[in-house]
Amino acid sequence: MNGAVVLFSGGQDSTTCLYWAKTTFEQVVALNVQYGQRHQREIESARKITLLAGVELVEAEFGAFRPMAHSAMLQGVGSVQDVNKDGLPATFLPGRNLVLLALAGSLAYARGFSNLVTGVCQTDYSGYPDCRSEFINSARETICLALDRSFMVHAPLMWLTKAETVKLARALSGCWEGLALSHTCYEGGHPACGECPACKLRIKGFLEAGEKDPAVEA
């Protein structure tokens, strides 16, 4: 069936992917996975945006990373500005994107959908190995083998700059209103801190696209 599961954090990229998926597939379900993020604002954004977009939101809790991974993405662990001993951003959570895609595959299997959508992006990927296209392609094959079904994994932002992502959002019906509700800042405050790596990327993208961020205006 021409349905899709969108991995949906409530941030800028996954919000753009959600509206992209709405233009592309007959049925769309958003999957939000709470794996112990530093703050709750993302999930609040995810609920507001899916309500606005008229898309079902599935929320899944997932505490399993806590005993094994040290990452600034988890509440109270380190600073989001740090670099870890491998030279990767401290916000790298080893195995996260693979687990997220596996869960999206599981949900798609249950619904009879053949499409998974993720907002990962290699252009601005900040060194995360699990945002690269090689990883996405390999994960797709593995998920198909795990479930004995054919799935496509769509990563529409893979080769876009953040400015091009902003332009894509402008072109997608309803997406700009969704972006006004989106949350990107690692620190979880409102207004966004403007200083963390995620904020800096977002600001740079809107600046280069010559647009005002609707979340800042809101």
Next chain:
Amino acid sequence: MNGAVVLFSGGQDSTTCLYWAKTTFEQVVALNVQYGQRHQREIESARKITLLAGVELVEAEFGAFRPMAHSAMLQGVGSVQDVNKDGLPATFLPGRNLVLLALAGSLAYARGFSNLVTGVCQTDYSGYPDCRSEFINSARETICLALDRSFMVHAPLMWLTKAETVKLARALSGCWEGLALSHTCYEGGHPACGECPACKLRIKGFLEAGEKDPAVEA
């Protein structure tokens, strides 16, 4: 470093793998993932066996499958004897083994280990697609790409019959005592029900190997 993470349910196969890993690697950590199984007896077995074996046990909770997957492996959902609409056993939990391996990779990354060990077996695989060697090989590549590290995924039971697994357990120092504490039955009772698909496989293996199951004697 010559260390390994063993995916460890506390059942017959993973107990055999735990002792196999002890003979093979300098450091071994067992990872038990609780994803909403039907009963608590497995985790009790896992704790007793790792204590006996002198191996660290990491316990990870993982509720994320509940909102998306209908499987008899999850508490209170269906019967373990059923076959689902795809002709697979009702105990198939779509995406489970991929998530388990991803979590093992995440733990191995944190510990600096290069080996993951799983007890999956294609010989007696009951139709689970995520027990096939093609899946394991593909998952290995995907995990390496996700983490930007080299890992081996060892599946020492992949091509063994259950009888051969029993013989392997006999040959591994200490393993027989561990097996006496292991739990296989889907129903979670003690003594084991003897009727569910998992019990039947276990009984057949010991019978064909000409051995008495030490868990039955215990």
